[in-house]
Amino acid sequence: MSSADLELAQRCRAGDGGAFEELYRQYSGRLFNLAWRMAGSSDAAEDLLQEIFLVVHRKLDGFRGESSLGTWLYRLAMNHCLDYLRGRQAKMSRATASLDDGEAEPVATGRVSVVARMDLERSIACLPEGCRAAFLLHDVEGFEHREVAQILGISEGTSKSQVHKARLRLRAMLSR
């Protein structure tokens, strides 16, 4: 973990309100967009972001620096987003998708040429939550599979498998 991360975390733990705001300013943009793409709406993303940072504030005392501050934040954020989605699914009485959902992989019917941003956003929203999470962390946020595995609490192999599934599904959706 970088010394800047360590210092920021220590200042936050010491009750430095300015440090906590600095942490918020540094990470809120990325976490907001992650929450938006996981939850599918701006209203939910705002609520989730608020809750995420309140949880961060409460749990900072427990941050020991075993991972980077960013990884720790993303793990908290992603757990919150997945809990939200599973809660929503439970309410709608649908079967909860597990990370390895075992569905047959879709087949691309054409070629993906230029990918329009809106088409990709819409397609990401259609991904099952497990591979959506892995795809967002790896391809959108730029985390290595090792880091995705830490954030999602899965193995590196599962992270690669989930990203592969996501790309196959997106390829099928975008090639129609």
Added chain:
Amino acid sequence: MCPHEPLVDDYVDGALEPSVRSVFEAHLDRCASCSAMVADFRAIRSAATGLEQRPVPSRVWTQIEASLRDDRATVPVPRSGRLLPGFAAKGWVPVAAAASLLILAIGLWTMRRAEAPAPQPAVQVAGNTVAEPVDAELAAGQEHYETAIADLQEIATANRATLDAQTSAVLDSNLSVIDHAIDESRAALTEQPADDTARESLFDALRSKVVLLQDTVALINEMRKGDQDGVARVISGLNQ
């Protein structure tokens, strides 16, 4: 499925060992399926890294700040009903404000009765001194008004930090003007208890103070909700 397909993702991500990469690249020259998959995955990954980063609404930080302050104080912060199981939506400031409005309603009713008092005879006492009777209804009305003002003031003061410095200063300035009017009216009534003009001025000033404090509480609530339109409406009312 081509047996080399499992290498596509690592190749696209630049994660293949150099020796494996060169073998895979030789394979791509002969395999249309893997070649197409590489091209498509590259297009998807390129688009993914360029996705729009939507700005975070400023109200989110305002709400976080208010929540952290309220965790240290006792007034809870409104939460959305869309949150996770276990996060119950909390009640908030309007409960206390409603109590104050009830007290105010009683005060207003009493004040209306007090505004048109029946003429009261002077009391002749021993000697040549004449003492005016105490207007009990006026005193009762004032007490109710001032109780409502005290309750609203307590709410507004406890949550004042939600307001920015400029808005706070404007509200303080307005309150100062009204308090001055209240003091002057009371001074005039002390000298001349039957002075109807002074009495009306006092009632007007007390009513103005209640309205200003109600608007202050409303402004705090709108700011907490992050409702900019609501904030603009309240401030527009204050400026009038």
